[in-house]
Amino acid sequence: MSISEATLSGQLVERQGYKIMGIPVVLFTVISAVVLGASFMDVLPQGMIGAFPIMMIMGAILNEIGNRMPIVKDYLGGGPIVVIFGSAALVTYGIVPEASKDIMVNFIKGEGFLSFYIAALITGSILGMDKKLLLKAALRYFPVILGGVVAALGLAALVGGLMGYGAKEAALYVALPIMGGGMGAGAVPLSQIFGDALAVDPGEILSKMVPALALGNAMAIVIAGLLNRIGKKMTHLSGNGKLMINQNDVKEDEASSELNLKSMGIGLLIASTFFILGIILEKFIPIHSYALMIIAVAVAKSLGVIPKQYEDCAAQWFKFVMANFTPALLVGIGVAYTDLNAVISALSVTYVVLVFFTVLGSVIGAGFVGKMTGFYPIEAAITGGLCMANMGGTGDVAVLSSCNRMELMPFAQISSRIGGAFMLILATAILKLFLS
Known part of the structure; x- marks a missing residue:
């Protein structure tokens, strides 16, 4: 790779900016829209093919929030504690559809x-x-x-x-x-x-x-x-x-x-x-x-x-x-x-x-x-x-x-x-x- 090509490649990386899970935020947003859309439409597949993407997306978002929250990130464990209690709250207060909750619960418990x-x-x-x-x-x-x-x-x-x-x-x-x-x-x-x-x-x-x-x-x-x-x-x-x-x-x-x-x-x-x-x-x-x-x-x-x-x-x-x-x-x-x-x-x-x-x-x-x-x-x-x-x-x-x-x-x-x-x-x- 030439110096100009390397410079251009570096500029492209910089333009990609903020990332979640190592994925540029725009692409991550598209992926999230597809998976969460399927969840709210009650068409999320059963088993790990549905559980993995929704749990990874919820985990990544809540982890990112927790790792950037003042006090929480410094004194209360940051991302992990927000992921646990945030996802519990989303389910407890009915924000996550019941069908998606059942898929995740079964994946953790029933499917091991x-x-x-x-x-x-x-x-x-x-x-x-x-x-x-x-x-x-x-x-x-x-x-x-x-x-x-x-x-x-x-x-x-x-x-x-x-x-x-x-x-x-x-x-x-x-x-x-x-x-x-x-x-x-x-x-x-x-x-x-x-x-x-x-x-x-x-x-x-x-x-x-x-x-x-x-x-x-x-x-x-x-x-x-x-x-x-x-x-x-x-x-x-x-x-x-x-x-x-x-x-x-x-x-x-x-x-x-x-x-x-x-x-x-x-x-x-x-x-x-x-x-x-x-x-x-x-x-x-x-x-x-x-x-x-x-x-x-x-x-x-x-x-x-x-x-x-x-x-x-x-x-x-x-x-x-x-x-x-x-x-x-x-x-x-x-x-x-x-x-x-x-x-x-x-x-x-x-x-x-x-x-x-x-x-x-x-x-x-x-x-x-x-x-x-x-x-x-x-x-x-x-x-x-x-x-x-x-x-x-x-x-x-x-x-x-x-x-x-x-x-x-x-x-x-x-x-x-x-x-x-x-x-x-x-x-x-x-x-x-x-x-x-």
Whole structure:
């Protein structure tokens, strides 16, 4: 290319101006008009062929708004939090047509897009991690979870007692469900445990827990954004996505092979296979399939059973999925899992304060123990604290997006799945203690 041609090419790029998703705004507007037009005409196709474009467009627009809003972009997580709550509001107030909402909900839940995304992140991030680092971090991580749980329950009970809500009630009906690992693996089985122990309808118990769960999830997302901001100001507290303090001394390998379509296809197959392996193992081991998938990938990495070139393929697929599908997934979380009415209905001063101190306790406890065990306090607080306090797998994605630390997904999932199972055991023990 000659100098004049290069200059002309540069001028054309400049004239294209503002871009969304890397697409010139005029072209993006045309694409959006077609997809949104189909949505409001109720002719949006079923399945991923309809869900992908509308979720990507909604995600891109809301993400752009969030990343440019004063205060929100600096202190509350920016784009991700606006994508989640903005899309939830669009559905709650009937702006998005019901048929389009159903397509997105089915894609996230029925067609397993959330599982598809998490499988890519877990497999790619673990296989792309330094082996020695993985083993060191895993051994020190469970005390971090325990520190977050103890501080969260203790602080909630203390504040509940001081505010006249009741220490026991605050610990059982606010802190436990928040720290319990989400809805399906946390609040629902917790309500059954409470119902059996207290001889009351589990549905009544669940109605008390859901607002705490929803509000705690929202606060965890916001606090994650604040922690990211604090980490930028107080750099000694943050590893910028690295969990262990001595991790900076380890030269983690970048994917040695060049990015190519074949490698990403292999990575997709590896991630999907590990996800299926987790489901198979769940038939024999009473642990959530996500937790078993994490264990299986970690064992495979530790034993070196997967050749390095295929580890690189999984890492490449993880990076592709994270770069292209994260805003779309956050839309799905907002549409399918974020109940604005439940959050709004819980907004009494006492309740909000109790939820806040529960989430704050998880951050303080996990961050403090993390520092003692060789982790960066902010990363420990996010994974061992906030990823216990959020709403399971969907909350993990939202929290890690809000603080721009998606590479911590394996540890977030350990918190949500194994930590959530631990909370069910703890709840049984606490109830026996209170009822004895």
